[in-house]
Amino acid sequence: MDDKRLFSSSEHALPENLVSIAEEFRAGFAAVESIDGPAVSIFGSARTGEDTPDYQAARTVGRHFGERGWAVITGGGPGIMEAANRGAKEAGGLSIGFSIELPHEQGPNPYLDISYTFKHFYARKVCFVKPAEGFVIFPGGFGTLDELFEALTLIQTGKAQNFPVVLYDTDYWGELLGWIRSEVLGHGMISPHDLDLLHATDDPLEAAEDVIESYDTRGAELPASAEKADVP
Numbered sequence: 001m002d003d004k005r006l007f008s009s010s011e012h013a014l015p016e017n018l019v020s021i022a023e024e025f026r027a028g029f030a031a032v033e034s035i036d037g038p039a040v041s042i043f044g045s046a047r048t049g050e051d052t053p054d055y056q057a058a059r060t061v062g063r064h065f066g067e068r069g070w071a072v073i074t075g076g077g078p079g080i081m082e083a084a085n086r087g088a089k090e091a092g093g094l095s096i097g098f099s100i101e102l103p104h105e106q107g108p109n110p111y112l113d114i115s116y117t118f119k120h121f122y123a124r125k126v127c128f129v130k131p132a133e134g135f136v137i138f139p140g141g142f143g144t145l146d147e148l149f150e151a152l153t154l155i156q157t158g159k160a161q162n163f164p165v166v167l168y169d170t171d172y173w174g175e176l177l178g179w180i181r182s183e184v185l186g187h188g189m190i191s192p193h194d195l196d197l198l199h200a201t202d203d204p205l206e207a208a209e210d211v212i213e214s215y216d217t218r219g220a221e222l223p224a225s226a227e228k229a230d231v232p
Contacts (some may be wrong), residue, residue, distance in 0.1 A: 024120050028098070028127040031116045035094065039071035039131045040211050043147045044080025044138030044168075057168060058083035058138055059090075060204040066093025068212055073128060075099055076117075080138045082109035089113065098124050125150060134164040134211030139172040152197055156190075164214045166207045167200040174200070 042062065048055050062072045062084035072088035074081035076097020088095040089111045097112040101119050108115050118124035128147065135151050137144060148167075154160035167173040177200060184190050201207050 021120060021123065024118060024123040025126070027116060028118065028123050029130075031096070031098070031114055032127055032131045034114060035071045035073075035096065035131050037069055037071060037094070038133045038215055039073055039094075039096070040065055040134050040136060040208075041073045041128045041132040041147075042080070042084040042136045042138070043075065043140060043144045044084075045140035045144060046075075046077045046079040046081060047141075048079035048083070048139070050083075054080065054138055054169065055083045057204045059087040061136055061168070061208050062087025062089075062093075062095075063091045064205055064208040065212075066091030066095075068208075069093065070212070071096055071131075073098065073132065075124075075143075076108045076112060076115060078109055080140065082111060084136075085109055085111040098127050100124055129154060129160055132163065133215045134166065136166045136168060136207050136211065138168045152194075155197055156194055161218075162197070164211045165198055166210050167198060168202070168204070168207050170200045170202050 042058065044054065044058060048058075058080045064087075065072050066088035070088075071094035072084050073096045074084050076085070076099035081097065085095040085097060086109070094114070095112050096114045097108050097116075099108050099115070099117045100121060101117060108117070116127075118127075125147070129151065135147070137148050148165065151160070151165050155162050155165070167177075177198065180190075180198075181195065185192065185195065199210055201210070
């Protein structure tokens with residue numbers, strides 16, 4: 001795996017590593033540039049089965065965004081990612097998958113209009129955030145949590161615009177949100193207004209509309225020349 005080799009490589013490999021990383025960003029940004037409208041990034045577990053309520057909810061969310069002319073970006077794999085891409089494609093929306101080379105991971109799902117497989121996690125993460133007007137996050141594991149807290153950190157520090165981060169399934173996320181309120185906020189590690197960055201819901205259409213309405217509101221408030229903040 002390229003990231004593992006990069007971490008263990010010597011200083012003599014620096015030029016080769018830099019070229020590889022630069023090429024990855026170039027290809028990723030080229031894929032992002034092909035998105036011709038607003039986009040949402042949707043995250044969740046690759047292990048979620050097609051017969052589960054979460055899969056069907058993610059499919060509904062993806063379909064709703066597609067019907068509204070939005071592009072749907074996922075990690076390109078199975079589970080929640082497949083469901084969101086599937087819904088977007090069924091509605092005629094642009095369906096995008098930014099996958100990653102992993103030894104145990106399945107290939108890209110069959111519902112993608114644009115697909116790119118990254119070797120480096122950090123290049124992939126930038127391409128999730130750069131075109132996004134919001135995140136919808138379904139139940140998932142470490143990777144999903146990583147994307148959640150990455151988004152919150154970028155917004156909190158002003159490195160990305162303040163876009164909605166919507167958590168789907170209040171039961172799944174409830175204890176985490178309670179811990180954030182009681183421990184993280186309780187110990188003064190964040191400010192009270194930082195909690196406003198998160199919204200939890202059990203309604204798939206509400207999850208989508210939270211992002212769409214926020215985008216419409218920002219568009220009405222910002223001058224036509226305003227641009228999104230760059231993600232480092």
